[in-house]
Amino acid sequence: MNKALLIGNGFTLNLNNEYSNSRMMEKFRKRIPNLINRAEEEFKLYRNCSFTLSDLYNVSEALFCGNDLLCGGNLYTSSDRIYISEAAKSWVIEKLSIQGFNDPELIFTEYFENYGLIYSINKDEILGVETYLKVISLFKEIGKFNENEYAEIKIVAYEVYYNEGKHGKSSIRNNEIDVGKLASTLSEYVDIYTTNYDTILDDFLEEQNRFPFHLHGGFSTNHRNKDPDGRYDPKNARLIWGINAEQKFEELKVGFDFGDIDYSAFRYGQSRLADYFDFLKERQYDEIHILGYSGENDAHINQRIKENAHIKNIILFVDPTIITDLETQVRSRILYGGDNKPVNIKSWNDFWDPIKK
Incomplete structure (x- = not known):
């Protein structure tokens, strides 16, 4: 076979265990504390740690899968996915409106649904290099971060995951x-x-x-x-x-x-x-x-x-x-x-x- x-x-x-998420993130934050703290502070508005997983989405509606998943940004297929709850969606869209995003519904779909940021709103901190990239990319939309800061995340990630050889x-x-x-x-x-x-x-x-x-x-x-x-x-x-x-x-x-x-x-x-x-x-x-x-x-x-x-x-x-x-x-x-x-x-x-x- x-x-x-x-x-x-x-x-x-x-x-x-040096490659555990917690240890990698600890090293990561020590390298660029100011940038990390700013990202955490901006994202804090969206957090609701009282949300359970069942409060965020409903898996029972996604028992059948089609064949329309392309190599795009969607985590799940467009017709069959784990459905985000209305409560979680409303929570995020309200915060996007408060922060001045021009089209909160569109931003919600792109970043929180397709890119999976919805799974970070019930965590007490941002976890993972790619999640930091998503958060910084999100706030680039309203001028809170720039392309150089996005690139800096990648540079530091190289150094951290190298783990001193x-x-x-x-x-x-x-x-x-x-x-x-x-x-x-x-x-x-x-x-x-x-x-x-x-x-x-x-x-x-x-x-x-x-x-x-x-x-x-x-x-x-x-x-x-x-x-x-x-x-x-x-x-x-x-x-x-x-x-x-x-x-x-x-x-x-x-x-x-x-x-x-x-x-x-x-x-x-x-x-x-x-x-x-x-x-x-x-x-x-x-x-x-x-x-x-x-x-x-x-x-x-x-x-x-x-x-x-x-x-x-x-x-x-x-x-x-x-x-x-x-x-x-x-x-x-x-x-x-x-x-x-x-x-x-x-x-x-x-x-x-x-x-x-």
Whole structure:
């Protein structure tokens, strides 16, 4: 059986807790405290920490999925989505009006619905680099931030995720994991895709004379037309950030760019990174396994899985406490399976327990 693996940050987090969201955000805030504090202060108006998840949206209305999800910014399909509650929508639109946005309904749809900012209004702080990018982009609309400040977020993100160079196999800190067993497990997959920037997978797969497909670049490549070929510092590595799926794919897909000419990687047409998306859509996998990957903000990846006619089964490894949740069931179908692909939800312990010492 040919099977592929798609890995997100949850994989790296289990191996090295330096990559936990809280630790990354702590480092991030220390680098640019003034910018972060301004973003937090502007977004504070929209917060209502009394909202529960069921107050924000209703998953029971999204039990069936169509095939109209494109590689645009929508987190869910246009006809079948997790519906945002009227109470949450009214709350946000009122605040947008107070802050002087010209078309609060349109801004709500773009930023809070399509880009997923609605999932931040019941949190007591902004979580994640891309969420900061969304917030700053939102307030750029009314002149609260500028393009240089948006770019600064990306620059600092490079430095933080570089983790002082401790981002490879030698940085594994989970003493329960048998690295030999992990290597053996990874060897069972014909291809491995990842949204991670670290080089843990690179180190393992180099021992097998292959490399992971970094869908958003990483510290093992310095150009979007190159396969992983080294280890690069924050100034030279190529990482893709964005506020939605469309923006990220637009940044990575073009092979030729006057602003990024490297004649050792000269290429017309689409980029090498874009080739990886074609692989995900076209290669003959019987199954794809998904671990540590939420699928949010990555419709350009999810859609390739849905469009791959060869994939007959999807295994999604999740937190064992949420396997039976209706939200988990609905999200998994909408994001990955569509109408034709069964999504089998399993505990992430089914992946990790066999590779413990």
